[in-house]
Amino acid sequence: MNKIAYILTLTILLGLTGCDSFLEVRPDGNFTEDKLWEDPTYAEGVLMNAYDAIPQFYTNFSSDFLDCATDNAVTNNYGSALVRIASGGWNAASNPIDMWSSAYDQIRYINLFLENGLDVEYYDYDEIRNEKKQKRLKGEAYFLRAWYQWELLRRYAGPVEGGQIMGFPIITNVIDVDDVPQLSRNTYQECVRQIEVDCDSAINNLPEAYTGNDLELGSNHIGRATSIAARSLKSRVFLYAASPLFSNAANELQNWEQAARMADEVINVIGSLPSINSGFYNDPNSPEIIMRRYTTGRSPESANYPPSYYGNGRTNPSQELVDAFPMVNGYPIDDVANSGYDSNFPYANRDPRFYNTILYNDADFNGDSIVVTPGGKDSESVSVGKATRTGYYLRKWMSDDVNLTPGESSSDDHYFALFRKVEFYLNYAEAANEAWGPDQDPLGLGLTAEDALRAVRQRAGIFQPDNYLNSVVAQGKDAFRELVHNERNLELCFENHRFFDIRRWNVAMEVLNRDVTGVDVVMNEDGSYEYTPKLVEKRNYQDYMYYGPLPFGEIVKSENLEQNKGW
Numbered sequence: 001m002n003k004i005a006y007i008l009t010l011t012i013l014l015g016l017t018g019c020d021s022f023l024e025v026r027p028d029g030n031f032t033e034d035k036l037w038e039d040p041t042y043a044e045g046v047l048m049n050a051y052d053a054i055p056q057f058y059t060n061f062s063s064d065f066l067d068c069a070t071d072n073a074v075t076n077n078y079g080s081a082l083v084r085i086a087s088g089g090w091n092a093a094s095n096p097i098d099m100w101s102s103a104y105d106q107i108r109y110i111n112l113f114l115e116n117g118l119d120v121e122y123y124d125y126d127e128i129r130n131e132k133k134q135k136r137l138k139g140e141a142y143f144l145r146a147w148y149q150w151e152l153l154r155r156y157a158g159p160v161e162g163g164q165i166m167g168f169p170i171i172t173n174v175i176d177v178d179d180v181p182q183l184s185r186n187t188y189q190e191c192v193r194q195i196e197v198d199c200d201s202a203i204n205n206l207p208e209a210y211t212g213n214d215l216e217l218g219s220n221h222i223g224r225a226t227s228i229a230a231r232s233l234k235s236r237v238f239l240y241a242a243s244p245l246f247s248n249a250a251n252e253l254q255n256w257e258q259a260a261r262m263a264d265e266v267i268n269v270i271g272s273l274p275s276i277n278s279g280f281y282n283d284p285n286s287p288e289i290i291m292r293r294y295t296t297g298r299s300p301e302s303a304n305y306p307p308s309y310y311g312n313g314r315t316n317p318s319q320e321l322v323d324a325f326p327m328v329n330g331y332p333i334d335d336v337a338n339s340g341y342d343s344n345f346p347y348a349n350r351d352p353r354f355y356n357t358i359l360y361n362d363a364d365f366n367g368d369s370i371v372v373t374p375g376g377k378d379s380e381s382v383s384v385g386k387a388t389r390t391g392y393y394l395r396k397w398m399s400d401d402v403n404l405t406p407g408e409s410s411s412d413d414h415y416f417a418l419f420r421k422v423e424f425y426l427n428y429a430e431a432a433n434e435a436w437g438p439d440q441d442p443l444g445l446g447l448t449a450e451d452a453l454r455a456v457r458q459r460a461g462i463f464q465p466d467n468y469l470n471s472v473v474a475q476g477k478d479a480f481r482e483l484v485h486n487e488r489n490l491e492l493c494f495e496n497h498r499f500f501d502i503r504r505w506n507v508a509m510e511v512l513n514r515d516v517t518g519v520d521v522v523m524n525e526d527g528s529y530e531y532t533p534k535l536v537e538k539r540n541y542q543d544y545m546y547y548g549p550l551p552f553g554e555i556v557k558s559e560n561l562e563q564n565k566g567w
Helices: 040-052 081-089 100-119 127-156 177-182 188-205 227-242 249-270 278-282 299-304 319-324 352-357 421-436 449-460 467-475 477-492 498-504 552-557
Strands: 073-075 289-297 315-317 412-420 516-523 529-537
Touching: 040 100, 040 127, 073 081, 081 529, 100 127, 127 188, 127 227, 188 227, 227 249, 227 289, 227 412, 227 421, 249 421, 278 352, 278 412, 319 477, 319 516, 352 477, 412 421, 421 449, 421 477, 449 467, 449 477, 467 477, 477 498
Parallel strands: none
Antiparallel strands: 073 315, 289 412, 516 529
């Protein structure tokens, strides 16, 4: 690669042209590689491409939330690839969650930058500033490589025919495209270790946050990688590695302890959970966010607003998700004696997170009410193809400031959070419980699983004292595990965690294939409502679908690349 040419357009600043091959850069004859690294703007552009490839919003799976392939929701777009994946049509040749080529594209650019971009003189007139920038860009490069390696690991890790769980081929230097077919997969643990090494390199070179007016480390760089983001990624990776789907039973305690430590490291830096309300879903600078991308527009509302608000009602939360929200006193709705749940008024006195997540019949929204009863303005009978299939619409991520009325349209900010603070309280609660139970802290970390989960529920608005949490703690590890899993879903639904979480937990196949149900709502003559359950969509995952497939095309062209078992 002595004279690889690069396209000198805005593309190199915001996102380099993708590659058909395994990360080979396309030439156009206008600019040599040597010239590229002499220009600091274009040199940095090679790395900026990796940022640009990170999604700007959560609907990056066939334009849907990945929750639509779980028990959390369905989409009313019957042509969505997620309908196919959930109904048994998931295969190696047609995989809606595939990003093999795109991830390796970015890894190549990052490796190219690490080999050439760290010696570039970005400011030949200011040595101190130049060193700051070189160090920061080095940390960003290692973080971004770890990020794309993580994306590969969670999508493609799985057992080969011999039973060993494998990851992805690790590439840490620029290789020739002709060498690609000779690559083989590294083990799962080798991949975890490589991500850890890259995260540690990022931590050693990045600031905790971008604040103040420093030209290289100031607030003008918010949105770039930080050392906290790198610690956050490590926590997520080690939580998955400790999970039943991937962990070696012989090292189970050690793995959960390590996951707890990693989550504790993040918590020690981020501190207590900030108070939030529904507005934080549209605030790219919310204190809840550790790292994010954001954009301004109205695409989420256009896709998901109910039809009477000029939306397409695309994402329809399930009855299963609705029922997962407890009452405001913290008790689940099936504990009628303690919760106070009344099936005649199913949406009254629920967990505040419910109202920030779900739009239901008669819910107030943007100065009006949702009406899904037959003939109602948001019902299937009135808006065919744009109405809810479940009786519910999505509230989460929907901005109150967006107006889709023709001639009056307005937009708002929306973000994609790579990491939110609550995730690491949930990570700690899960890992510490699995390691030591809900109320123990044998390592003296200063936090129990119970403490972490209590902070999550208290911040959510559950009445205090949280007597239900107290009763679950008294029942021990198994009961607490169920509560942690549920709390994780309530907090992180429609953030594309559920699809992977229920797999890494190695839930029973009947849970993975739980039917998605909804509700038909009819108004009685006296003004009350009658709620009738209905089947909306069945799931049809096979036992080998706990793990995803490597792309069929990559398997065909590489004799050393072994497919996951069953695919």
